[in-house]
Amino acid sequence: MTLSPWLMMILLIDFTSSGRVLWKIKARVREAQEQKAQGQAAMHGVSTMQLLEALIQQPLQHFNRKNTKTFSQRFFVNEAHWKRPHGPVFLYIGGEGLLSKFSVLAGHHVSMAGEHGALLVALEHRFYGQSIISLGTQDLQHLSSQEALADLAAFRQHISQKYNLTCRNVWISFGGSYAGALSAWFRGKFPHLVYGAVASSAPVQAKLDFSAYNLIVGRSLGEENVGGSERCLKAVRESFTSLEAALLGGNETQVGKDFCCCETPKSPEDQAELLKNVADIFMGTVQYNEEVGPLTITRLCDIMTEAQAEGEEAYHRLAKLAETYRSMEKESCLEVSWVKTLQWLNKTTDESFGYRQWFYQTCTEFGFYQTCEDSSCPFSRMMTLQSQTQLCSLLFNIPQHTLSANIDFTNQYYGGDQPQTHRVLYVNGDIDPWMPLSVVRNGTGEDKQRAVLIQGSAHCADMNSLRSSDRTSLKQAREVIEGRVSAWLKSAALEYRD
Secondary structure (H helix, E strand, O other): OOOOOHHHHHOOOOOOOOOHHHHHHHHHHHHHHHHHHHHHHHOOOOOOHHEEEEEEEEEOOOOOOOOOOOOEEEEEOOOOOOOOOOOEEEEEOOOOOOOOOHHHHOHHHHHHHHHOOOOOEOOOOOOOOOOOOOOOHHOOOOOHHHHHHHHEEEEEEEHHOOOOOOOOOOOEEEEEEHHHHHHHHHHOOOOOOOOEEEEEEEOOOEEEOOHHHHHHHHHHHOHHHOOOHHHHHHHHHHHHHHHHHHOOOHHHHHHHHHHOOOOOOOHHHHHHHHHHHHHHHHHHHHHHOOOOOOOOHHHHHHHOOOOOOOOOOOHHHHHHHHHHHHHHHHOEOOOOOOOHHHHHOOOOOOOHHHHHHHHHHHHHEEEEEEEOOOOEEEEOOOOOHHHHHHHHHHHHHOOHHHHHHHHHHHHHHHHHOOOOOOOOEEEEEOOOOOOOHHOOOOOOOOOOEEEEEEEOOOHHHHHHHOOOOOOOOHHHHHHHHHHHHHHHHHHHHHHHOO
């Protein structure tokens, strides 16, 4: 295969951001959650016939009215629970992916909508899902959280006009992960438009070197109350040390066979890709613990600590874990080609499930690069900051030296992890690797009860509908959320009564 000079230049670096394996795990979680939501909706007699799916024409540039170009943005409305004319409005905010119709049909916020007689609405994020203009670099300059918040403001006006809403129709926003940050920021930047906000697993602090992510992953692998153990964590460290040593020692052919790689990881770039993809299995399992189907922290640690055959090392158990992942994903081999990963990342169609767009936002606004350069990380030291930030320039022509300033601006604009917000509830699980970038401490004055930390809970778990298998701490957290939303609505009723 003949490579362009541009591609050859990229092949000189290591790309070790959270990659395709973690993104696939994320997609599997979404599929599983949608299937559960579909089952729950059917069980409760909820029909998609009650659902409105439509488009709103949004300005491509809210902050430059000279540009009159627009794009179509998808949204959903569910009126099934709405108590006309003064029932509240629950806004579900879409994040870095396709918006599902079940965003207004199932989930904890939908359960609360039934209790409070709320109109349910959801807006897909610009440049994701079916709300894509183009994924070329020239058009991606219009992708930002600031523009997304302006989209929400315009959408609120559209819904208010369509349904003849007044100030008595109180708006509460909900979102998880990046969309959780948007929920908090929407309340912070547009307090006259949304009365309260629930921000689940919301990374409101931008961070260039997000080494704390893998610190939490390692800590969680050692926590017995979620299925980990110190023995498991030790085995993980040993296995990656052995795998890296085998690759650097010239045994890449045997490694390729042991891990059933689609091609032998001969180049340093492909070897880094293998190490990253295997690390992603741990990262994704911890982030979505008990949401990934058969692969949980308990199952992962069982594989890594099971009784050894004579001569078997942690290395072989790591290979078995990779085999378990491939079986779960129905993949015949483990992809380790850096060239193919780059081609996937650089596609201007949405075959990357939003990863290209999200990587662009990490360059322009957030960072969030999950590195492994300190002793707290249980994986490979080849997961470096430098190897990731170089891609911003190579893929999007964003100079590497500008990233720190971009991230500083985001934190100054929104307040980082010390936001001056009121009536925002920050909800986090204590094994969620994104927790360090959220608000986990209560404030003062009116905002003194702003943080909920759920023991043994993972990423956005509170947003799901109630399950009998849920931990007691998770059930209690949902009760706190319900109580806070009820209090906001009662306060608003007094504030806006005739």
